[in-house]
């Protein structure tokens with residue numbers, strides 16, 4: 001019996017050919033034509049004027065924090081149900097998260113966000129303060145969890161009321177776009193002030209490790225490229241005008257990225273098909289919102305016995321994972337404010353993510369479904 005992994009890369013396209021080409025050209029580092037090509041093709045796909053390719057989604061998020069002007073002693077509203085890399089960049093810039101609950105989409109609950117801002121915060125000389133903590137709120141990080149789409153219409157409207165920048169962590173949502181409402185046709189990650197994507201090995205497309213930074217203002221994308229190359233202002237004389245980072249994507253990674261992007265829509269169709277197949281086999285998965293064409297990145301099964309099911313799947317050589325431990329319960333974030341966290345706790349205790357790779361075969365889906373049904377008595 002073979003293993004069935006949770007989410008692995010699908011490298012069946014031009015990956016080898018483009019990476020070999022980059023090697024033959026001897027452009028393997030942070031210069032080379034694949035970087036520009038990947039940025040341009042990604043920007044076209046996401047329908048934005050420009051994008052900056054970086055080393056990871058985390059690096060992209062770190063740059064969004066700096067670009068938003070968030071700094072020491074500030075507060076940033078962020079979800080508790082997410083991967084820790086969505087939150088750590090808040091700390092990298094010396095700020096502190098205020099944790100928000102999710103709704104049924106697993107993404108930020110706009111109703112609670114609005115109530116927190118209305119009841120728990122006040123404007124002082126044009127700046128919004130958390131009344132209890134006495135610190136200014138400088139931004140909102142929204143995560144499009146598992147490729148679903150957060151309710152951006154409500155969140156952007158609330159943020160606009162208080163003039164707060166919105167940072168979209170679309171690391172898991174490459175390819176998700178809105179099909180209804182004010183943002184119809186817009187890609188997740190391109191609605192707020194800044195957006196970040198990830199091409200880590202488990203994502204829907206991968207560059208081994210890598211990320212992309214996008215922004216409403218094209219000037220900020222130019223700034224991100226500058227900051228990701230040590231803020232070098234002169235090619236020859238080692239002149240630098242800011243404290244920058246070594247965050248630029250390499251040409252080798254970008255060569256992979258170009259090949260993966262060519263296949264993205266195909267991967268999404270396969271993921272949608274396998275998701276439907278699980279459902280037809282009576283495996284009830286959490287739905288994706290009907291106002292988005294989701295990329296169907298991760299499939300979440302709601303089990304009454306999360307740990308028992310995961311153990312059983314493991315014994316049957318099927319890789320499964322719980323949802324992340326809620327961030328406000330992690331030791332380094334325990335002291336931070338967490339506002340009315342309820343729904344996220346229910347999801348944390350029950351979700352099991354089951355195999356969803358774009359190279360998952362029909363018979364794999366059937367085997368996973370049979371094992372789950374046997375365990376759950378369906």
Ligand SMILES: Cc1ncc(COP(=O)(O)O)c(C=O)c1O
Pocket residue numbers: 055056057058059082083085086143169171172197198199200209210211
């Ligand atoms: C929600 C979320 N944010 C941030 C990241 C960080 O991306 P990366 O691994 O590319 O740094 C990831 C994925 O790894 C993620 O799932």
